[in-house]
Amino acid sequence: MTMVEKAAMEKGADSKKSKLTRIQREKREQILRAALDVFAIEGLRGATLAKIADAAGMSKPHVVYYFGSKDAIYTDLLESLLETWLSPLRELSAEGEPLAEILTYVRRKLRMSQDMPRESKLFATEILHGAPRTVDQLSGELKSLVDEKAAVIEKWSSEGKLANVDPHHLIFSIWAMTQHYADFDVQVCAILGQPRAEQLFDEADAYLTDFFVRALRPTVE
Amino acid sequence: MTMVEKAAMEKGADSKKSKLTRIQREKREQILRAALDVFAIEGLRGATLAKIADAAGMSKPHVVYYFGSKDAIYTDLLESLLETWLSPLRELSAEGEPLAEILTYVRRKLRMSQDMPRESKLFATEILHGAPRTVDQLSGELKSLVDEKAAVIEKWSSEGKLANVDPHHLIFSIWAMTQHYADFDVQVCAILGQPRAEQLFDEADAYLTDFFVRALRPTVE
DNA sequence: CATTTTTCTGTCCAAATGGTCAAAAAATGT
DNA sequence: ACATTTTTTGACCATTTGGACAGAAAAATG
Known part of the structure; x- marks a missing residue:
């Protein structure tokens, strides 16, 4: 050795x-x-x-x-990625204004997709293929972080500061929608007629912000 | 031969x-x-x-x-898949009640993820890797279908029957969120603590319906 | 039953690929 | 300057894998 x-x-x-x-x-x-x-x-x-x-x-x-070995490179890459990948969620603070906190999270996650499309694809491919190297971290580290933040969101909902949504699925939605722009960029660009990548993410930002505001604003009665 | x-x-x-x-x-x-x-x-x-x-x-x-050849099998599989994959969107009718039409579409798409997870993953992997075999169809057949339906949604929005959202991005959202449950099932299950797949999709259905209703219901002023 | 066509498989091969190894080159220490 | 350790590579190897081929088995055809 x-x-x-x-x-x-x-x-x-x-x-x-x-x-x-x-x-x-x-x-x-x-x-x-x-x-x-x-x-x-x-x-x-x-x-x-x-x-x-x-x-x-x-x-x-x-x-x-x-x-x-080739595998070692891949594994190393994946490991060092996970932490970065989770950081936006870590920053979601229970102290802030609920809706604003979530919108900030969405924006940070979208920004991450924009800035690190290769990392996003790498991660997506890994999960797609069953995440043999990552399952443990998913159901360990990742799960507890998500559970923790989900509890915060849950609390916001119950206090009427946020619409009443399942917090876990809300987080899935955010992941799905933001990562979509990085992972499936080929499809997105094909359909929109190849806009400049920069402009695409601006559009996405505007759309997502608006969308989540509508979906999450507590219903005034 | x-x-x-x-x-x-x-x-x-x-x-x-x-x-x-x-x-x-x-x-x-x-x-x-x-x-x-x-x-x-x-x-x-x-x-x-x-x-x-x-x-x-x-x-x-x-x-x-x-x-x-191996490639021929893959290509054949992919080609025959595309039509099936698009069919739920085809069924979105301009004649129906706007919100209901979209919710039905979401539900059909989710159902498809539930029933055909392998197909979903196959397609996702292909796009993720740049869709070398599929780009043409994406920017041809798929694009025109999406454009057509986007126009319908656009019209609904402008008539005040639906919240004012970018229709293309709305369609992306629907794809992203529904396919997420099939493509990243490993991650979803790891985080939720391996619920039965059946129950998972019921949860997702309830969540998505509720979510899209909130986001798309026209704002009464 | 003979013949022709289609279906099916054992065997083999060339190319690709992950990885080894010995040895050269560069750096480092004294 | 010399010895030692670390870095770097060309040459090589074992395995895997896509696929060719010849011919057997089976089915269709006459």
Whole structure:
């Protein structure tokens, strides 16, 4: 086993930054960036070490030297992604104004789809195929975060500050609608007649804001 | 070239049922069924002829005999799927009561996700990966259908029978939310704590109906 | 029953691909 | 300058996999 792998391996047990040197971290980063491009378009099976190596501008054995296997790259990518992916929901605060908090969340999530379409697709593909590498985190970390925030929304609803909706399904709606623009961009663009991506997300923003306001504003009686 | 392939090839030019004998159609059907299972889980690249042949209970060359290549099976599956996939939208009628029409559409689409999760995943994966085999149909057949129905919805909105929403984005919302339950079922179930699939779709139905009513009911002023 | 056509499979092959390995090149320490 | 460790790659290998092929089995046809 190489030094790099040994060092990389301690990531969990050791401190966050681990024992990787600056160069090692840069190289790994470089590979991950290239791999993201390839995996997002081709999927895990469709991607090849050669393509990744090529995209990263290095030889195939070099890639293996730094990660040990194609799967390891994929897994690493996925793991480091999950945290980022969850962060918008983390920021949803129980203290804020209910409707505004949710709209902000929607907007943040949409922004994330806009800025990280490859990551979105990677994640979507993984889940679509049964998430063999991720199920544990889904029903662990993710579930508890969602449950926590769902409770907050539930409370808002019961206090009449928000329409009475199932909070879990509301969160699913937000995920579905925001990620749709990143994951199925080809379809969306085909139907709208290829608008500029930038404009598309502005449209989506306006639409979603309006839509969720209507759906969530408490009914005045 | 085999007889089967020759006959199958004329599908487009010739009459719908083509020259295939009953047995040939049955065999092809059998292969397609098996392939759907495999493709939905493994994706195009992940699926192998061996797995498909195995799932169909026949030898690998036999599968090739009937379809010529793995890609041909995939493409065939995808093509025959598109029509089915669009049918709920086709049924949206300009004559009906606006809100009810849309709710019926949502329900039909959700039902389709429930009954055909593998097809949903297959389609989703294809789009996600850039839909190389499908872009033409997307920006042709699909686009015109969507445009047509969007015009209907637009009209409803302008007549005050429906809230004023962008009709294209509304359709995207419906797709996103209904398909989410099929495509990302693993995630949904992980978060909800594995409810029975049947119950899940009942919940989703109730939620979506309620949600779209709120969002689409014209604002009384 | 003979012949022709269609269906079906065992066997094989070439290409692609994940990964190894030895050794060169570069960096690092002394 | 020398020794040691780390980085980098060309060459190579084993396995997988899509698919070709020849011919057997079965069915249709006469």
